[in-house]
Amino acid sequence: MSIRLLTYNVRYATLDGDPNAWPERRDGVASLVRFHRPDVVCLQEVWETQLADLEARLPGYEWVSERTSSGEHTPVGYRADRLSVLDREVFSLSETPEDLHAMDWETTVPRVTTAARFRDAETGAAVVVASTHLDHDSERARREGAALLADRFGDRPPAVVAGDFNCTPDDRPYRTMTEAGFRDARAVADAPHGPETTFNDFEHPQEGKRIDHVFVSDDVDVGRFAVLADLDDRGLYPSDHFAVLADLELPP
Template identity: 45%
Template sequence: MTAIRVLSYNVRYASRDDHHDAWHDRRDAVGRLVRFHRPDVAAFQEPLPEQRSDLRERLPGYEFVGRGRNPGGDGEGCPIAVRTDRWKVVDDDTFWLSETPAEPSSDWDAAHPRIATWARVRVAPDDGDDARTDGGNPRQELLVVNTHFDHVSARARRESARLLRERLPKLADGATGESNPPLPVVLVGDFNCTSGSEPHRILLGDDPEADPKDPTGDDRLALHGAAENAVLRHGPKTSLTDFVHLIDGRRIDHALVSAGVDVEAFATLTDRDDRGRYPSDHLPILARLDV
C-alpha cells in the first residue's frame, strides 16, 4: 500500500475587515504550518488570486492546480497543492456546483458561485524510472477533490452534495478505463455543515430523496468519513475559531474517502502563530491514509 498525507485548510479570504488578522499578518504562519506538517497534498479553500500567489511562494516544493470561481479565473478558489518529490499531477480540472457545472455559474439560492477542483495524482518516479510503472506494476494513482459548499443556502449544500455523488464516480472511472477498477477517491473541503447533517449524509450515500428503484443508486461511490473511521484521532471536535478561541461543536471541515482507502490517523490541527493566534478562522485537518 502507498501512504499519503492529505491536509485541508480554509485559510480565509483576504478581508479588509480582519484588522490585526489581515492576510499579510497570517500568510507566513499558514506557510510555516503547511511546511512543518509536510502533507503530500494540501487542499485550500477561499484564497483569492493574491493569496494563491503567496501560498505558491511559501510552498516551493508543491505544484498548484485550480482556478478561481469567477468567469475570468479570479475570485475565491479551491486550489490543490501536490508535493512534487512524491507525487505527480496527471490531470486536473474545476467544475461549478450548479446545474451547469462546466461553466461559471451559481444555482439553488447560493450566495456565491461554488466550485470543486480535482486532481489525479500518481506516485512520482525516481530519476530514470518509468513514469507509469514501478517495477513493472502500475504506479499508485489517486483522485483528490477539494470543494467549498455555500454558507447560506441549505438547498445549495444538499444539491452540491448530490452533484458530487453524481460526478465523482465518473471521474474515478474515466481515469482507469472500463476494464480497470475505479481510482481511490479522497474528497476534502469546507462543507459548511457538521457530521450527520443532510448534505453530509448525502455524500455518504444516505439521500432521503434517492430513488430506491434506480439501479445505479448510492452504490456508485461508497464514501466514509476519515474522522469517524480513523484508527487514531487527535485534536478538538471542531474546526472553527474566532482567531483566538475555538468555537465548540462546529466541525464543518471534512475528509471523506472511498472504499479501499484505510485511515491510519485523523487530526484537527491547533497550531498557533507566534502571536498566539490561530492563522485562520478555520483549523486545518490532516488525514494519514493508506491506498
C-alpha cells in the first residue's frame, strides 16, 4: 500500500494583517494541497474558521478533528474515495491526555494531537496517522510531548507521526522519537528535495529551522520526500512554514 502524506502548519488566522492575513492566503494553501494531492494531510494551527474554509476548497477530503478551548485544531484530512477510518482519537499533550483543554508543562495554549487508523479500500492494509504540534515556547513541554507521542504510537506499527515539532534534529524531542524506533522520513529518503529548512517566516527560508517532521515506524518505507517551497498566485508564501510531503510504502 502506497500513500502520499503531506503535513503543513498553515498559521493561525488571527495573527497577521495584509498581505499575510488568512483571506489572502487560504486559496494558496488549498491550491498547494490540491496540486500535490496527498492521500492524507496533517495540518497544524487551524482555527475553526480556517477548517471550514479549507473544507469548502478541498472537495473529496473528509476530516478528523476536534476543536480545543483555544480555538485550534490539528486535523487529519483524507481522501474519502480511497481511505476509510477504522478508529480515531484526539488527545492533549499533557498529564491528562483525555482533557483536550489541559495546559501542563508550562504551555501557553492546549497542545492537541489528532490520530486516525485508516484502511485502504483496494488492499485492505491499515495505518495509523497522527497530526501533532509541540509547544513553541516551553522546552519541557516539547520533551514531555515527544515522550507521550513515542509511548502512544511506538507499539502501533505501521504508524506515521507528522507535524510541527518545533525542534531540530539536534534537540531532545527529535531524539526521543528516533530512539523509540521512529525514522525521520527525510533522513531515509533516497533523494530529498527542497530546502533543508521548513520555516520561512513569510519572507525566505530560515537557516537551521528544520522543525516540521514526518516520523515513520520501521516497517514503513519512504520513497520521495520534499519540502515544498511553493508560492501562491500572488508570488508569496501561503504560510510561514513550508509544507512537507512524503511518499510512503506500507506493509500489506
